[in-house]
Amino acid sequence: MKLIEFFRGWINRYFHHEEALLLILLILFGLVMVTWLGRVLAPVITALVIAFVLQGAVVKLRSWRVPQTIAVYLVYLLFLSILAVMLLVVFPLIWRQLVGFVNALPNMLDQVQQLLRTLPERYPNLVSESQINQWMDAMTNEFALLGQRFVTLMLGQIGSIVGIIIYLILVPFLVFFFLKDKDALLRWFASMLPDNRPLMDQVGMEMNLQIANYVRGKAVEILIVGVVTYFTFMFLGLNYAALLATLVGLSVIVPFIGAAVVTIPVALVGFFQFGWSLEFGWVMLAYAIIQGLDGNVLVPILFSEAVSLHPVAIIVAVLAFGGIWGFWGVFFAIPLASLIKAVLTAWPQTVPNSGLDPPASDVVDGGAEADPATVSEATKGSIRSAQVS
Numbered sequence: 001m002k003l004i005e006f007f008r009g010w011i012n013r014y015f016h017h018e019e020a021l022l023l024i025l026l027i028l029f030g031l032v033m034v035t036w037l038g039r040v041l042a043p044v045i046t047a048l049v050i051a052f053v054l055q056g057a058v059v060k061l062r063s064w065r066v067p068q069t070i071a072v073y074l075v076y077l078l079f080l081s082i083l084a085v086m087l088l089v090v091f092p093l094i095w096r097q098l099v100g101f102v103n104a105l106p107n108m109l110d111q112v113q114q115l116l117r118t119l120p121e122r123y124p125n126l127v128s129e130s131q132i133n134q135w136m137d138a139m140t141n142e143f144a145l146l147g148q149r150f151v152t153l154m155l156g157q158i159g160s161i162v163g164i165i166i167y168l169i170l171v172p173f174l175v176f177f178f179l180k181d182k183d184a185l186l187r188w189f190a191s192m193l194p195d196n197r198p199l200m201d202q203v204g205m206e207m208n209l210q211i212a213n214y215v216r217g218k219a220v221e222i223l224i225v226g227v228v229t230y231f232t233f234m235f236l237g238l239n240y241a242a243l244l245a246t247l248v249g250l251s252v253i254v255p256f257i258g259a260a261v262v263t264i265p266v267a268l269v270g271f272f273q274f275g276w277s278l279e280f281g282w283v284m285l286a287y288a289i290i291q292g293l294d295g296n297v298l299v300p301i302l303f304s305e306a307v308s309l310h311p312v313a314i315i316v317a318v319l320a321f322g323g324i325w326g327f328w329g330v331f332f333a334i335p336l337a338s339l340i341k342a343v344l345t346a347w348p349q350t351v352p353n354s355g356l357d358p359p360a361s362d363v364v365d366g367g368a369e370a371d372p373a374t375v376s377e378a379t380k381g382s383i384r385s386a387q388v389s
Helices: 002-015 018-037 042-063 068-117 129-159 161-180 182-191 198-236 241-251 257-274 278-302 311-331 333-350 377-388
Strands: none
Touching: 018 198, 018 311, 042 068, 042 161, 042 198, 068 129, 068 161, 068 241, 068 257, 161 182, 198 241, 198 278, 198 333, 241 257, 257 278, 311 333
């Protein structure tokens, strides 16, 4: 009976208000839609992300007293120009370098085998010739499987040309209307919500700040890191500069793990091209400097509102959401984790407790009221909104 009373009190406390139930239903509905219709809605999700990034430029132009309509058209033309450059210049270059890298893999395998054959002579007590033969057989099989997977992937892409064309038509079309009719779409969505919604307002404001800071900052970070890496590798004469720069730029999406993983292809290409030489050292030093400047200079500048999540929580979010939704799950792992944190933080402060005892965090020294100086302005606003409701 005590356990039943405990659960009944917990439900009455956190789910008594209709707004709490509506927020839970909206979150569950969004998860179901993305999980079951993610592939179908992928163009819409892509357009939403791009429109959200471009909205920052629209707001900037509006701050310079540019009319809303003109600002939208200018930003949209900028988007179309960037898209054209990506399709006509960047993607073909990356594709050519990817094909060249795959064709060069057999030569790289021969160099690795020659290096491995010298190990028994140098270290006879550590490595035997039979072990080297086993390693080389395993590497040969792995490279053969890699080639088969690449061919299969290319054939699969040929069959999805229609899907690519749909993306190229639908995404720009949707981006334009998301930018042009943003206010009307938001009013339509808000019309379906309760008029008095302190919990949703608090969570929405925090998430808008987090997502705006994260998505736009990540887009700029990917662009800057990728471009700087490309010109640096080109200056050093490193092969496959565009391909490696793309990998380095995209690696910033996955905190901590991305930089470590991309170090492997950069080091391998540099070693196979230059060997143990001064040029190889310059390549690795330049790559380390880029990563250091990104983590210690660029990130603090771009992300003015730091995401207050523990590194362990970030890694768990990347693994969990990436396993569910792939690339977009990895990209939005930190905002989704921030959403969960915002809901958990705002819920006890905003939802009425129906006369039940206050939470332990609201009681100080046996029931004395907390010092007002220790209560944040956001918390005060949430409490006042809850009292009004």
